[in-house]
Each structure stands twice: as structure tokens, then as C-alpha cells.
Amino acid sequence: MKVIVISLNLCNLINTSILYIMGNKQTSLTEKGTEAEDLCRMNAFGPDRPSNNLPSKNHTSEMEPKSSGADEFDDFGPDFDECFPLLFQALVDFDLILPLKETKSYCDDKSQDIRLRKKRLYQFMGSVKQNLLPRINDEIEALLPEWKSLRKIDEEHVCVHTLGVVYCVMQDPEFRKLNRREQNILKWSALLHDIRKQGPPVFEGKDHMHPFKGAMSVLEIFLRFKTFQIQSEDQLEALANVKKYMDLSKQPVPTSWSKHFKKGVKYCTEMHSHKYLSDVFSNLEKIVPRSSFTHLVFRLVLFHQSLCGCDDYPNMINLEPHERISYCQDTDGAFYKLMRVLMYNDAHSYIFVMDEHGNREVFRRQIFGHVEEYCMESL
DSSP states (O other): OEEEEEEOOTTTSSSOEEEEEESOOOSTTGGGHHHHHHHHHHHHHOTTSOGGGSOGGGOOOTTSOOOOSOSSOOOOOSOHHHHOHHHHHHHHTHHHHSOHHHHHHHHHOTTSOHHHHHHHHHHHHHHIIIIIHHHHHHHHHHHOTHHHHHTTSGGGHHHHHHHHHHHHHHHOTTGGGSOHHHHHHHHHHHHHTTTTOOOTTTOBSOOSSHHHHHHHHHHHHHHHTTSSOOOSHHHHHHHHHHHHHHHHOEEEOOHHHHTTOOTTOOBOOEEEOSTTHHHHHHHHTTTSOTTSHHHHHHHHHHTTTSSOOOTTSOOSSOOOHHHHHHHTOOTTOHHHHHHHHHHHHHHHTTTSSOOTTOOHHHHHHHHHHHHHHHHTOOO
């Protein structure tokens, strides 16, 4: 008999230890076997979500890839459209549910007073909260309890932004050139890219840590979905190490930033660093293969604010050339192909209704240009 202690906590992956019995169960622990297996199943999906909440065909382990026509690694991952049918349909019907065309037409008419156009924009955002979010919140929360926490941030503004990103991604001509697996990865990444973002009422201003926290949530979520599994003590230790080095990847915001903080106002005072990336990825790749579904979503969320994008909106910190070569370059070019679409539509989502300064094409040219340069880098 082999006993493996596995820690599965939906908040930090490591907090709660349970016994998972493998091999011959006819021992003094036999009576614990069924209970342990039930605990494993409950922890994998969360206590309030029975295992059949997720479409069964999507429980594809990354060690047993599902054929999807991908070149290097064939695991498709949980099918976004099947996990969230109401959300998918709402995104398809986006401009029918919401007054999108009318609002864009009015906001683009510069003969109208700028104050009235901004008012119309804010009304549109309000209609997303009133007419779209109620349609899909319960469905998302059933699989992603993290969404319920996100709704409390900035009066659901982050949720509105997130839906805008997913919608803009799906409308992008570059998205339509992708294969189904790549589209699935990109939709999940768009939905999860700000899943741990904080703001009012927690603090004012920007959250500089959310890409790293969001990447940890990617592991929590897909472990819950059994998209990958912890099958040995070595993998359990590797998972604990991923969390440890992600937690260590913090540094104070620079004084050039903090000197502008107003007295008596709470701000985000930490930002991510790239100091421990080697440790993070050496451990991660003991759990999930590089270029697998989970690995790609993890990197897209982790690095979506670590690559040069819009020149007028610089990141707090960018990856160095050797880091980009190590962690972003794939033999099939998948990461950069997906990241440029995610980064562009993360920015585009703020202006797809009202583009006052004509930045749509500027953003695309800058982001795609930077990524093209990254693709050419070599040691």
C-alpha cells in the first residue's frame, strides 16, 4: 500500500491535508479509503459544486491529452462554451442585449458635447451591470466562486471590464484565425486575467500584484476541475514550491510611485517582481507540461502586464530579454500569438465603445509590433 498526503485548498492549494489511498486498501486505514476519496473529489471541485457541474468530457488530464489538432500538446482543456453556455450566448448576443451600436454611434460623433458623450458611455456601462451581469453571474459563480469576490470590487467595474475583454477577444479578426484549442485557451485567459484584481473598497488606485495572484488562481481553478492532478509527493512539493516562490515575488512599489500617495488613503504598496521565475517554472513543469492548456493559461495571466504594450501606458516592470526567451518563446509560437490578442483587447476594452483619441489602431500597431520583436529574440 502507498499513502500519499495531498494538500488541496481552494484558496492556497496547500492548507488542508487529506489522505488519498492508492493500491491495496485492506489495511488498518481501509475504512478511511472511501472517505478520503470523497474528500479528494470534494476538494477538487469545492464543497458546493458536485463533480458533474463540469461537462464530463472536459475532465481531460494533461497526462492524457485530448486530440484537438494542436501541434505540440493536444490537451484541449475544459470547453469554455460548454462550461458557460449562458455567458457564451450573451457574448454572441452582446449588441442585442445592450445598446452597443447606438452608444458607439453617439460617442463617436464629436459634434456632440464631450460631457454628454461621456455620460452616454457611463450609461452603457450601467446597462452591462443591469442587463448582462444578472444573466450570467450565477452560472460563472457555480464554477468560479472567485467571481463572487470580484463582483465586490469597484462596484462590479472589474467584472464589466472582464466581460468587455472576452467580448473584444471574440470579435478580433486574429481570434478567428486561431484553431479551436487556441480560441479556448484565449477565452479562459481573458475571463481569468483579472480574477484576483483588487481595488475599492480594499484600496484606491491600481493593483500591481493581481497578475501573479491571478496566475495562482489559474492553478487552483484547474486543479479543482481536474484539468491536471497531483499524483505524487514530489508533485505536491512542487506545487507548494510554486506557491512559495510566487509569494516571494513581491517588492515595494518604487518611491517614484509611492511619493504621490495621498495621506490617509490606502493604496496597493506592493508589486510583483520576476526574481523567482526560474524557481516558479522549474517546479510548475513538474506538475504540468510546457505548452499544455494549464501552462499556457497560467503564463498568459501571469505575464499580461509584464510585456511592453501601449507605449503611453507603461507597465511597472517588464520581462528582460533573457526572461522572455526562457518563459515566453514556444516552439510553435503559441504564447506570443495568443498574448498579443489578449494584451490588445485588454487595452481595447476600455475604448471599444468610445475611442475619443483614435487609439484603436495605435494600440494594435504598438502591441503587435512589440510582440513581433520579441518573437525574433535569441540568446
